Amino acid sequence: MTHKSIYRLMAGFRRFREKYFQENDDHSIYHRLSSAGQTPKTLMIGCSDSRVDPAIMTGAEPGELFMVRNVANLVPPCEPSAVGFHGTSSAIEFAVQNLKVENIIILGHSQCGGIRALMQPNQEATPSFISQWMSIAHEAREQVLKNSEVLDEATLCRQAEMESLKVSIRNLRTFPFVQKAVDERDLHLIGIYFDLERGHLWEYDEKSQQFHQLHI
Numbered sequence: 001m002t003h004k005s006i007y008r009l010m011a012g013f014r015r016f017r018e019k020y021f022q023e024n025d026d027h028s029i030y031h032r033l034s035s036a037g038q039t040p041k042t043l044m045i046g047c048s049d050s051r052v053d054p055a056i057m058t059g060a061e062p063g064e065l066f067m068v069r070n071v072a073n074l075v076p077p078c079e080p081s082a083v084g085f086h087g088t089s090s091a092i093e094f095a096v097q098n099l100k101v102e103n104i105i106i107l108g109h110s111q112c113g114g115i116r117a118l119m120q121p122n123q124e125a126t127p128s129f130i131s132q133w134m135s136i137a138h139e140a141r142e143q144v145l146k147n148s149e150v151l152d153e154a155t156l157c158r159q160a161e162m163e164s165l166k167v168s169i170r171n172l173r174t175f176p177f178v179q180k181a182v183d184e185r186d187l188h189l190i191g192i193y194f195d196l197e198r199g200h201l202w203e204y205d206e207k208s209q210q211f212h213q214l215h216i
């Protein structure tokens with residue numbers, strides 16, 4: 001079974017190679033990308049969830065999206081670089097400082113397993129990498145539980161998925177180089193929520209602090 005799924009991926013790579021690596025094609029995307037380097041305009045911060053692949057969802061070409069994916073598409077607050085291992089923060093730093101991206105899109109989604117873990121009662125009782133990581137969104141959990149009447153788990157999670165996007169946008173601004181790029185060169189910070197049951201996208205409006213459905 002395992003082998004079968006790997007063969008499928010290898011067949012996919014064969015199609016990819018046929019598409020992008022034609023012999024003697026000096027105008028191919030990879031010829032350009034390998035000789036001139038990458039110049040993506042957008043940093044995408046997505047969830048590791050296999051159903052939410054930003055490149056598949058957007059039909060992006062190679063070189064178009066600089067991507068970081070982690071559990072629940074979280075942005076941690078800026079912390080001292082000397083302590084700990086900051087995978088997401090270093091990707092943000094490279095994208096903003098070196099690649100000078102024009103947009104940072106945080107892509108949240110429905111049915112997020114990380115957020116479900118966050119919303120479990122006693123979620124911090126059993127320490128794990130996930131519970132420690134998800135503590136970034138603790139504020140979102142508190143916000144949802146504070147404002148909710150007795151709601152079903154799915155509704156609470158959906159609200160927390162959206163609230164955690166707001167936390168991540170706020171955390172982006174705690175990186176001095178992000179805020180500087182917003183002020184000086186109009187770097188766009190964008191929060192998008194993907195409803196994977198319906199195939200809808202919602203965009204977060206920082207001014208009104210509401211999500212609006214995108215009609216694409």
Ligand SMILES: [Zn+2]
Pocket residue numbers: 047048049071072073109111112113114115
């Ligand atoms: Zn997720």
